[in-house]
Amino acid sequence: MVISIIGVGLLGGSFALSLREKYPNIKFVGVDNSSVNQKIALAKGIVDDIVSLEEALAISELNVLATPVDAITGLMPHLLDIIPAGRTLMDLGSTKELICKIADAHPKREQFVAVHPMAGTENSGPGAAFKELLTYKNVIICDKEKSHPDSLGLVETFLFDVGMKIHYMKPVEHDLHLAYVSHLSHISSFALGLTVLDKEQDEKAIFDMASTGFSSTVRLAKSSPQMWAPIFDQNKINVSKALGDYIELLKKFKDAIDKEDLKTSLNFMSRANDIGRVLAGIEKK
């Protein structure tokens, strides 16, 4: 069997590394328009060969589309046009509504499986890939009933094999929730990093005064702009709403601080503390 990784970055690369360990006899081929990524993917043993997009589709049982989401929506019609019968295309994109809409419009929709693994780091590219990235993480499959059972089964098997826990969801629902639990936290982190950099012209002040708390909160500000700008764009209605909610809450908190209203500040933080329980996965009281 041959599997192609289209876009050998952090996510596609980590998926390949993890699968290779379970399936030493599968051949992996990579497609990437960056010659640096090609070289690193080969050197790191993520893929055995670099091929063209057309060759990848011609020889692969499963094609894993792991590019930024703007390239996913751009490439998908062409990929479905040329995919041979009985073969499968899956994506790993962080948005699902537009991607699924484009797939829905294609006569070969059932050869496509819409996938989003809830895993990533602030780093990007094949150099950052590692085989444990997906282990024990959640993964969402959208519109599973629109995929052919064979394509769905193949994808589910591989996701299970790399140690992921599979959930099923509608694309609209996916994009709404993701705006809050993922996209918003990236924006809050980018904005925090930039606010501090704009203020602290003297970096030494940041070095000397920032604690591990700051570095954890601002970690996502290191994320790839080329990956995130199209995600925010494709999910702009939900992201804008989430960001609006966040800004409103910040304004209320600022107002409480300005008015020395400690009761409101305390209430605000006590309610936020509940996220600890949620994060720990404790049952609702």
Next chain:
Amino acid sequence: MVISIIGVGLLGGSFALSLREKYPNIKFVGVDNSSVNQKIALAKGIVDDIVSLEEALAISELNVLATPVDAITGLMPHLLDIIPAGRTLMDLGSTKELICKIADAHPKREQFVAVHPMAGTENSGPGAAFKELLTYKNVIICDKEKSHPDSLGLVETFLFDVGMKIHYMKPVEHDLHLAYVSHLSHISSFALGLTVLDKEQDEKAIFDMASTGFSSTVRLAKSSPQMWAPIFDQNKINVSKALGDYIELLKKFKDAIDKEDLKTSLNFMSRANDIGRVLAGIEKK
């Protein structure tokens, strides 16, 4: 020698645990108005005895004031009133301007050393204390020239012994920088946690969809409201300004998303990426 820890929580407890390892012959006494904290501090070997505030001041060479900042400002005049000559009082508070102003107004100012260790976790209380918390972290001493050389020397020695890197700063400067590199990141995290909790009535959605990125960004939302409300209040002018800057930036980013202005989004994130270089410097230490 006897050292008193007034407020045996995360920070005071960790400082004591670390010092005990270096100085097995120093006796540590604790003062805390929570009987639970008293029991845990004794059980964990943070202190040898629990005593009253007055007794602590009567017997200790060094008194470490490690309560929330509202209790620091409340207690300090009394503590300086009763401290015997030649003995030292240091605080570990996260704000410095008001604390130093209160100290300045006292005739025994030179027996006080104003200290802020850049260390903490989202947890609180003596149960969360651990001896490595302060190791390799930065610590700021404010207005060192106002402390008696003997008091300053004693405090510097102990801070050095627990592995901290000492910096010197004016209180005004300290509070301004801290608003950006620490206080703001706590507010952004509290607000993020609350925005998501308000939206996601069904916690399962958060469990299933949140990735490690979310949990890192929202980690500080678990912090103690009783500790942070008085910090924001004592540093309200700087915190309000920092929060205002942050809100302005978020609005600009929302505007770029609403207008599908990818160029501005990309530029915003690329500039924020520079925090990676700064963080590498922090994490290297």
